[in-house]
Amino acid sequence: MQLRQFVLEGLGHISALVADDAAGVAAVVDPRRDVDLYLDEAKARGLRVSHVVETHLHNDYVSGARELAALSGAAHVHSAGAELRHAHQAVRDEESFDVGSLRFRVLETPGHTPEHVSYSVADRSRADEPQLLFTGGSLLVGAVGRTDLLGGDYAQPYARLMHASLHDRLLRHEDSVTVLPTHGGGSLCSKDIATTPWSTVGFERRHDSLLAIEEVEAFVRALLAEQPAFPRYFARMRPINQAGPAPLGGVPRPQPLSVQQVRTLHTGEGLVIDARRPEDHAAGHIPGSLSIPAGSSFGTWLGWVVPHDRPLVLLLGSVDDWDRQVRQALRIGHENVSGYLDGGLEAWRASGGPVEVGATISVSDLAKRLEREPHLVVIDVRQASEYEAGHVPGALHLHAGDLPDRLAELPRDRPIVTMCASGYRSSVAAGLLRQAGFGDVSAVRGGLPDWRAAGYPVATGEPAPA
Amino acid sequence: MQLRQFVLEGLGHISALVADDAAGVAAVVDPRRDVDLYLDEAKARGLRVSHVVETHLHNDYVSGARELAALSGAAHVHSAGAELRHAHQAVRDEESFDVGSLRFRVLETPGHTPEHVSYSVADRSRADEPQLLFTGGSLLVGAVGRTDLLGGDYAQPYARLMHASLHDRLLRHEDSVTVLPTHGGGSLCSKDIATTPWSTVGFERRHDSLLAIEEVEAFVRALLAEQPAFPRYFARMRPINQAGPAPLGGVPRPQPLSVQQVRTLHTGEGLVIDARRPEDHAAGHIPGSLSIPAGSSFGTWLGWVVPHDRPLVLLLGSVDDWDRQVRQALRIGHENVSGYLDGGLEAWRASGGPVEVGATISVSDLAKRLEREPHLVVIDVRQASEYEAGHVPGALHLHAGDLPDRLAELPRDRPIVTMCASGYRSSVAAGLLRQAGFGDVSAVRGGLPDWRAAGYPVATGEPAPA
Numbered sequence: 001m002q003l004r005q006f007v008l009e010g011l012g013h014i015s016a017l018v019a020d021d022a023a024g025v026a027a028v029v030d031p032r033r034d035v036d037l038y039l040d041e042a043k044a045r046g047l048r049v050s051h052v053v054e055t056h057l058h059n060d061y062v063s064g065a066r067e068l069a070a071l072s073g074a075a076h077v078h079s080a081g082a083e084l085r086h087a088h089q090a091v092r093d094e095e096s097f098d099v100g101s102l103r104f105r106v107l108e109t110p111g112h113t114p115e116h117v118s119y120s121v122a123d124r125s126r127a128d129e130p131q132l133l134f135t136g137g138s139l140l141v142g143a144v145g146r147t148d149l150l151g152g153d154y155a156q157p158y159a160r161l162m163h164a165s166l167h168d169r170l171l172r173h174e175d176s177v178t179v180l181p182t183h184g185g186g187s188l189c190s191k192d193i194a195t196t197p198w199s200t201v202g203f204e205r206r207h208d209s210l211l212a213i214e215e216v217e218a219f220v221r222a223l224l225a226e227q228p229a230f231p232r233y234f235a236r237m238r239p240i241n242q243a244g245p246a247p248l249g250g251v252p253r254p255q256p257l258s259v260q261q262v263r264t265l266h267t268g269e270g271l272v273i274d275a276r277r278p279e280d281h282a283a284g285h286i287p288g289s290l291s292i293p294a295g296s297s298f299g300t301w302l303g304w305v306v307p308h309d310r311p312l313v314l315l316l317g318s319v320d321d322w323d324r325q326v327r328q329a330l331r332i333g334h335e336n337v338s339g340y341l342d343g344g345l346e347a348w349r350a351s352g353g354p355v356e357v358g359a360t361i362s363v364s365d366l367a368k369r370l371e372r373e374p375h376l377v378v379i380d381v382r383q384a385s386e387y388e389a390g391h392v393p394g395a396l397h398l399h400a401g402d403l404p405d406r407l408a409e410l411p412r413d414r415p416i417v418t419m420c421a422s423g424y425r426s427s428v429a430a431g432l433l434r435q436a437g438f439g440d441v442s443a444v445r446g447g448l449p450d451w452r453a454a455g456y457p458v459a460t461g462e463p464a465p466a
Numbered sequence: 467m468q469l470r471q472f473v474l475e476g477l478g479h480i481s482a483l484v485a486d487d488a489a490g491v492a493a494v495v496d497p498r499r500d501v502d503l504y505l506d507e508a509k510a511r512g513l514r515v516s517h518v519v520e521t522h523l524h525n526d527y528v529s530g531a532r533e534l535a536a537l538s539g540a541a542h543v544h545s546a547g548a549e550l551r552h553a554h555q556a557v558r559d560e561e562s563f564d565v566g567s568l569r570f571r572v573l574e575t576p577g578h579t580p581e582h583v584s585y586s587v588a589d590r591s592r593a594d595e596p597q598l599l600f601t602g603g604s605l606l607v608g609a610v611g612r613t614d615l616l617g618g619d620y621a622q623p624y625a626r627l628m629h630a631s632l633h634d635r636l637l638r639h640e641d642s643v644t645v646l647p648t649h650g651g652g653s654l655c656s657k658d659i660a661t662t663p664w665s666t667v668g669f670e671r672r673h674d675s676l677l678a679i680e681e682v683e684a685f686v687r688a689l690l691a692e693q694p695a696f697p698r699y700f701a702r703m704r705p706i707n708q709a710g711p712a713p714l715g716g717v718p719r720p721q722p723l724s725v726q727q728v729r730t731l732h733t734g735e736g737l738v739i740d741a742r743r744p745e746d747h748a749a750g751h752i753p754g755s756l757s758i759p760a761g762s763s764f765g766t767w768l769g770w771v772v773p774h775d776r777p778l779v780l781l782l783g784s785v786d787d788w789d790r791q792v793r794q795a796l797r798i799g800h801e802n803v804s805g806y807l808d809g810g811l812e813a814w815r816a817s818g819g820p821v822e823v824g825a826t827i828s829v830s831d832l833a834k835r836l837e838r839e840p841h842l843v844v845i846d847v848r849q850a851s852e853y854e855a856g857h858v859p860g861a862l863h864l865h866a867g868d869l870p871d872r873l874a875e876l877p878r879d880r881p882i883v884t885m886c887a888s889g890y891r892s893s894v895a896a897g898l899l900r901q902a903g904f905g906d907v908s909a910v911r912g913g914l915p916d917w918r919a920a921g922y923p924v925a926t927g928e929p930a931p932a
Contacts, residue, residue: 002661002662003664126662127673129673177666195467197468199597200666203640205642
């Protein structure tokens with residue numbers, strides 16, 4: 001048996017290829033939307049992908065299962081409860097199927113979603129006893145999948161189902177079984193997920209604090225407490241995955257756009273996404289563009305603050321950034337990336353396009369301004385749990401992802417400073433405010449870690465009610 | 467914690483990079499000689515290699531630990547009992563060292579070699595309880611490391627040490643601990659090793675039949691029975707690794723040699739290794755060249771039948787084969803690959819060089835010849851265990867690796883047919899015989915599997931004494 005996991009840092013997504021190498025066949029579990037890497041991996045190892053296997057209808061990304069199954073001729077295995085509206089092999093509790101010597105067994109484990117299944121895998125060339133457990137969004141490493149993504153009404157009943165799925169199904173396995181979840185560190189499908197992408201039943205039994213709570217209602221409270229906010233694009237993913245995502249047919253090649261083309265798009269439905277570094281965006285940017293710096297969180301932030309149906313133009317620090325950012329856009333269902341501004345901001349400037357300047361400030365500048373400017377508004381744009389663990393005294397809490405809906409609450413006649421844990425989310429937030437016409441907006445470089453390191457006072461506790 | 471294993475199929479060698487990604491530091495365990503892939507992996511993940519860790523003085527390959535430590539500025543950790551004669555961090559039983567949050571603990575586990583140690587690894591960012599066990603050549607997947615590589619006199623006492631290492635040290639760990647050995651499927655460091663490169667303590671406890679034998683002398687007998695023959699180059703590896711392998715400074719680029727240069731080398735100390743497919747070698751080859759077809763077993767067969775100090779010229783099917791075969795040569799200490807014949811056999815032929823023709827035959831040809839030619843000698847050149855499980859009735863057993871030493875036992879006045887399980891080893895063996903002046907030598911295409919599939923009779927059992 002051969003196993004390889006593929007970790008997407010930004011999404012906290014873990015997919016896997018597992019193979020009976022002697023028979024030359026493989027299964028891919030919970031593939032991301034851009035499926036080329038699975039086909040490359042299979043080819044490099046001389047394997048045929050015979051099964052594409054999914055644990056649940058994903059809320060956090062567009063599935064690549066349908067396309068991978070089509071490209072490889074594999075069966076697309078999914079829970080019958082998912083009621084997929086495209087060709088697939090529907091499986092039910094206790095059913096099994098073979099990938100060479102590997103016997104997959106279906107375990108209904110609802111909770112994270114109602115149709116959720118896990119799969120145990122036994123390599124029958126060694127023993128009938130399972131060695132692997134693909135747990136999807138149920139048992140995670142150091143965590144348990146959240147049960148509130150389909151709406152608050154479902155959160156508690158699904159959490160009760162999760163308790164049963166864990167104790168009556170998953171934890172019945174031997175301590176030695178390797179646990180391979182789909183949601184890993186960085187995923188918003190739960191809180192406090194460890195970055196280690198695998199574990200074992202025994203280790204989690206002893207060290208995942210949620211598993212130690214035997215009483216159902218106490219477990220429900222602990223699971224649902226302090227879950228992070230999640231992006232608005234989540235709401236679209238389940239119906240897309242159920243209906244059947246459109247095949248990508250490969251990741252689009254870099255598409256250069258002239259200044260004139262960008263200007264036309266930008267004055268119409270289009271939106272310029274400034275994927276350069278926060279300091280470059282602050283030093284000069286196209287008015288009305290949004291700062292979402294390139295990096296592993298690009299897709300999540302795009303999905304958080306940009307409507308999926310707007311045509312996008314990327315302003316890139318380097319055309320080398322194209323592939324990675326476009327993949328991230330596609331993974332969350334943003335299909336409409338028109339291209340990138342050829343020649344970058346310099347071409348825009350040279351053709352007489354307007355350039356706006358923002359500001360970033362250091363933590364010492366912030367400290368001085370707080371003394372001098374009593375009207376200064378500091379907005380902490382991190383997750384609530386981060387704010388509660390420590391923030392600049394007097395800072396408001398308003399998660400960057402909620403900004404587009406809550407602009408009306410903010411004063412337009414006062415200077416605003418945005419703050420996060422580095423300078424990434426504060427740049428996104430500052431860009432959103434500037435785009436909405438706020439005049440005096442600055443983002444803090446280095447965020448709370450720099451503030452702490454410089455010895456300035458830190459407050460803790462929940463934000464005051466708005 | 468992040469973990470990646472690197473599997474070398476031919477050698478059955480498994481190395482690993484394990485990292486505390488939050489701290490950005492990594493350890494590499496038991497690196498192969500060509501270390502570029504570890505540096506590439508660390509760079510791609512933004513990690514600094516702080517420790518290069520070895521479990522024992524390897525018998526089957528030249529270690530890359532010294533060079534990797536030098537290139538990365540890492541500590542080279544090795545058992546104090548190894549008495550390395552170059553700079554290193556010597557560790558003893560129960561000592562520990564940290565790679566970021568990862569605590570490595572040293573466990574003396576002699577048996578495979580006397581200085582052998584294992585390492586448990588706990589990720590203290592989650593718990594003090596170990597999650598990993600790097601077992602080197604002690605506990606393998608479905609097997610246990612052999613104890614006879616340092617000579618038959620040591621085999622039994624070392625096997626007794628191994629029994630204690632397994633039961634008193636390794637199996638004391640929780641069932642949930644992941645087992646990561648250095649010797650995997652295809653390695654000649656034991657028998658019947660599974661191709662799955664990892665396992666868990668609990669699964670092996672229940673399914674590795676050698677672990678079920680509690681009585682020491684019964685374990686010794688079972689461990690030492692039917693171990694495969696191993697290549698003669700093994701004897702050189704331990705002293706080289708103890709003294710400190712010379713740094714490679716990278717894998718040599720393809721070095722084309724003219725026909726004239728090859729002729730000069732070939733009539734002197736040099737040897738032409740024909741790395742083309744067996745059928746191409748049979749159809750026409752340079753007299754005196756040896757057939758060792760390119761592929762994952764190239765290095766093992768080079769180490770088995772070619773003295774390490776002869777300058778080698780490669781005859782390649784494609785210059786693309788250069789890198790992979792040269793790496794394999796270097797891994798087993800063949801430093802002296804002069805280059806490849808530029809233009810291949812065509813250039814040789816065009817310049818008037820002599821070309822010899824061999825023969826391959828099908829299993830049906832073999833069956834007919836066996837009826838017609840009572841003097842035909844069939845030599846089965848596989849491992850003894852493969853021969854015993856099934857062979858052509860009347861075939862001699864003589865492992866291809868032993869041929870160079872046992873040519874005197876073979877009749878020079880009778881036609882000889884060599885046979886293996888595919889056509890690889892039989893081509894190596896036929897080449898050795900032709901090089902030694904045997905006139906009528908043919909290799910069987912498809913070997914015993916084709917013979918069986920065609921329905922011809924198969925004998926089982928031990929070979930008759932020579």
